[in-house]
Amino acid sequence: MRTWKDRMRHSTRGLGFVALVLIVAAIFGALEPRFLSYVSLNGIARHMAANGLAALGLTFVVIVRKFDLSIAGVAAFCAMSMGALIAAGWPLWSVILAGLALGAVIGGISGIAISRFGLPDIVTTIAVGSIGTGLAFIYTGGRSIFQNFFTSGITDLNDAKLMGLGVSMWLLVAIYALAWFVLSRTRTGLAFYATGENPMAAHFSGIATRRFVALAYVLCAMCTVLAVLLILAESGTAETNKGANLMMPAYAGVFLGAAIMGGTSVIASFGGILLITMLLDGFALMGLPYYYSDGVVSLILLIGVLAFSDGARGTLEALRFLFWPQKPTAKGSDA
């Protein structure tokens, strides 16, 4: 699908990304040697798995040019629901399936409200998210659920390793590979992108744009469920505030990745979430209080997106023009 020139440009951006990751790692490593330890890297991988799944779901929504602000609420409600089912003694696999189904239903409600009935995406998902946050309290009134957690096997998702890598990381890689294949190698992927680029032209091309918008919300909610499942596995309890910390990294990862890679894609989100997770964990390790680190990472996100945006490049050009009003080589261009 690409010419070699395009590949070059793409791989240059990719190389830049790798360089950026190495630089961030080197800086943190220099400031805090523990950052590069096995334990810390393992932690980054685990956190990246949870953050990355949420970011992947969001990637679909951003590709169809919408927003989903219900991630935290969906995560909270589904976390408590899965926790309640574990406590009720359901086998783990059925808990996961039930969680995914619940997520699909919630995502479907947002998606249909937005695509079919034309409700504004931001308002709708804030509302759905808030409802989710409220519903998270119906099981225990806000108390945490931990019964059966250690016998259910859910903690294996956090602890078990396969060839030296945590299973959660394998899960992440597998689902990203699947999403990459769908979005960049199938007609479904083309239809997703076409829906976002120009819904009218896509409709005139026979693409069921509404269906793809709704589907994006369903996939986003289901990915969010998987993300919060990993958080439950790590902490060994279900609490109503689980998932509150999923939204910011997800947005930061998707948009920083898109800014650096020049467009929203699965690969961009993967790189973006890696960078964001390294920053979050690095700051945490250095003792920066959590209430600052979100702010710092968000600031980095803004700077990153700005630095790679066309608008910023135009401003830089204008600044250059202010200092050197004319190109030294052009002759007689000024009066």
Add this chain to the structure above:
Amino acid sequence: MGAPVLIASDVCKRFGPVQALRNVDFRLEPGEVHALLGINGAGKSTFIKILSGALQKDSGTIRIGGEDVHFRAPEDAIRAGIATVQQHPELVPDMSGLDNIFLGRETASRSLMGRIDREALEARADALLARFAVPIDLSQEVGQMSAVEREAVAILQAIAVDGIRVLILDEPTSTLTDVEREDLFALMNQLRAQGIAIIYITHQLEEVFAIADSFSVFRGGACVARMSVDEARSSGVSLADLMLGEAVGDIFPKKADPDARGDVFLEVRDLSLTHGFENVSFTAHRGEILGLFGLVGSGCDELAKSIFGVDPPDQGEIRIHGKPVSLRKPREALDAGIFLVPGDRRTEGLALSRHSLFNVPMANLRRAAGGRWGLKSRQLRSDIQRLTDQVALHPPHLNTPASGFSGGNQQKIVLAKGLYSEADIYIFVEPTVGVDIGARAKIYGLMRDLSERAAVIVVSSDCDEVHGVADRTIALHKGRHVEPESGVFSRDDLLMAGIMGKGSL
């Protein structure tokens, strides 16, 4: 005529390896309407952008009223007295015409809290309207206005600044009907009478003789000719030849042999849509191009979209290859073998920020995936390469976003998309709006080639286009179809049928 209001000499502009303008000399007299002609890519847009401050020249001089000027931004050009109306003027649809005209300069005070003095504003508007008596209601919302009224609002907005001496109009007539065009010309005549010189870009050569005093022809980045309309008329020079640099024949392809007409591919019987059209019936055959002429508001556009399933008809029957079908959405129409080349390619046809590889297969993703799920990338690429060659996409870059092409070449991408979808009924709506003459000839030629295996329907508000390219024509007037009494429409009969609703004079 006095001293020229604007003189450009030796203006050069280069974009990377492309020399967009080479040593352009240009002169504009006060109070003249000066047409700027040239095919897409000839450099006229670049030149206009330099005059309006959107681009900076590399070298050369521009003098306004005898003074050298150098524009770094559009504001500089406006301050020097050059106002520009873009091809698609940016107006706020929810605000009234009046508010649009004074948007951003409601008060003399520059503070954010400056109060808007409605009375003073209306007084200024009255003063403006006293100079230019446009018959439009400026208290209407722009979104409710017709195309020509919006154009008039955009022009008033441009000249509402004091000291405007030059007005640049970039293809103002491309979306106007013949009647609306006359209204615009009347406004231009008033501006001319006030001493404002107008630079006027158009692809419609007959307009040059209708409104302009003089014209310049751009070709290959240079201004190759400047003459007055009288000179051109008396010398009988062909504007199309000047633009292309070589003698061009008729831009329309040969008509089909009536004996070669094939089966009926599409039959429409008594089709109606509320607020669209009523009891429209026609047949389209393989081997011929059917022309459908109608002014804006005649229901032509609605009819085309209705057949394509965008807005399904309320009543009537559509038969494809003799079988009645019910098409509720574009997907069903595409599956039934209909492809619509939409009238507004920028919003309905293309993902502008994406390249041809993305746009061309969009209407037939099943083919792109070879009937399966995963895309057949290599096959896809070679198919698209072949199609873009076939439509003569220029420049032939598969990876350039659609927005990077001229209007004519964007239309060629839509055409390639149509070819890729392998339909056997093609409906073209306003196929050559904003398309230069070279690309137009190519597009008409492609329609003719297509008609050999498919039924081709051309829907247009350009009577000459419909008459020139189609083998058989009908007109649509106020939602009703008008057929010729004697079997075939002459050009004038077709025009009358579209404007008056009569079958013959």
